[in-house]
Amino acid sequence: MTANDTYGRTLEPSALKALAHPMRVRIYDLLSERGPQTASSLAALIGETSGATSYHLRALAAHDLIREVPDRGTARERWWERPKGRINMPGPAEAMSPSNRAAAQIVTTEFLRLRHQTLMEYINRPESDQPEGWQDAGLVMTTMLDITAEQMTELKNELSAVVDAAIERYRGQEAQPGTRRVTLRAEVFDLPAAPRRRTPEQE
Template identity: 65%
Template sequence: MSTEPQSIPTEDRTLDAGALKALAHPLRVRIYNLLGERGPQTASTLAALIGETSGATSYHLRALASHDLIHEVVGRGTGRERWWELHRGSVNVPGPDETSTPAARAASQVVMSEFFRLRNDSLLDYLNRSTADQPEEWRDLGLVLTSRLDMTPEQMAEVRDQLKAVLDGAVERFRDQEGKPGTRRVSMRTEIFDLADGPDRHLTIEEES
């Protein structure tokens, strides 16, 4: 779907109040998420994926672009058919407790709730996918792993940093492979968090699919 990768700088970013409020709309979070999952899209292709009019998706794309949340793909498309993509680099969405105003707090709650709803939906779609719907070379590659054990804050921080290093390294190595033969978009996730008042001790549950 894409042309050869452009030389686009990578920039890590924490959303300011304006960008956070611009993103705080369920349809815009969904559009943002689809650009991450499927790569560059137009208002028309997004409309087909979402079930909205291209006028609606075009409006929301412009709103996202006005706060530099997305940008137009250089050298692709026409004046009538513009292609949009995410910026490179990580984006940090401040949590409700990190915001300074009630409006920003409400915006953060909308963005976080919708993002994790979509994240959960995509995981369930993967888990419920029939083996027959997957190319043979892609079968049995996914891993959904849950382990519960007791850790100190220092140990948890150490494991967190190790997991982040693995993902950061993969992003750096495979960043420019979009559109290459034999590739498809892959979702990489890590989850580690403390279970307040949880009863489980040294219990490990592993699910692989």
């Protein structure tokens, strides 16, 4: 399966295994966050050698997870980008083979670790480091609901529709003055069941 500008690519086992390396997840995340990069610029961001980042870039490209930017760069300095479109990361599932399950666990754990790191950097960023007009633009919110599985599915679909609408509304604005790359996160999941409290009649 080839990554393209459409939504909905679920990583097949071979691509999942190719991504299952902390540095490759970091490279993939940086290409999403900062746009096209070279092996040298990624090396500077990560704190590694350009030889190491170049090796991992080729491994990601072999599975269409990233691609070379057309008409940019030279034979010595190639530019790479993450194709647009949604990528579904399958979490570790019992139906997977042990090796695929281990790969999925590495990928999801590293992505969520980087996601939390980005959130904490935002929360702890001094107000003086934020551009004018951006200080109160963000939102970090957590709430609890008591709902059924059907209601949670309905809520999930509503949130997905809001995100999809925002993607379409702001598509192609990256070159406009005053824009910044932002991260939009949406999560809704059930918590582990609480132990049932014993009634006086049961004691």
